[in-house]
Amino acid sequence: MFRGIGQAVGEDIKSKAGVYPPQPPPKNPLYQYIRGTGTMYVPTGSIRRTSENLRLKWQVNVRGFKTYIENIASYAVYVHGEFQAAMHKVTGWKQLKEVAKDELPEIRRKVQRQLQRILRG
Secondary structure (H helix, E strand, O other), rough: OOOHHHHHHHHHHHHHHHOOOOOOOOOOOOOOOOOOEEEEEEOOEEEEEOOOOOHHHHEEEEEOEEEEEEEEEOHHHHOOOOOOHHHHHHHOOHHHHHHHHHHHHHHHHHHHHHHHHHHHH
């Protein structure tokens, strides 16, 4: 019963947390960051493949009455986590806890609807 609610809520939060903000312009015209790939040196077109594809690294796990949402990319903590770098905040990346807090009213509604269905039999 709860596993389904927890999974659905986790997936909703994951989908909202994983939204990429617009990419800022490069600070140095010689280098361009390509999301999902890495940094390109513009004059030669050579690419340093550093991306772990943040968008694809989200996981949702339900254990008992708790839902765990995490991004397992090595740098996720600096983009979405507790140690979010100022540059990511300025460019529009949201911390996971912000997204979850924003979703609390909807989470409550979903849980209440499910409980009402169960109680009605």
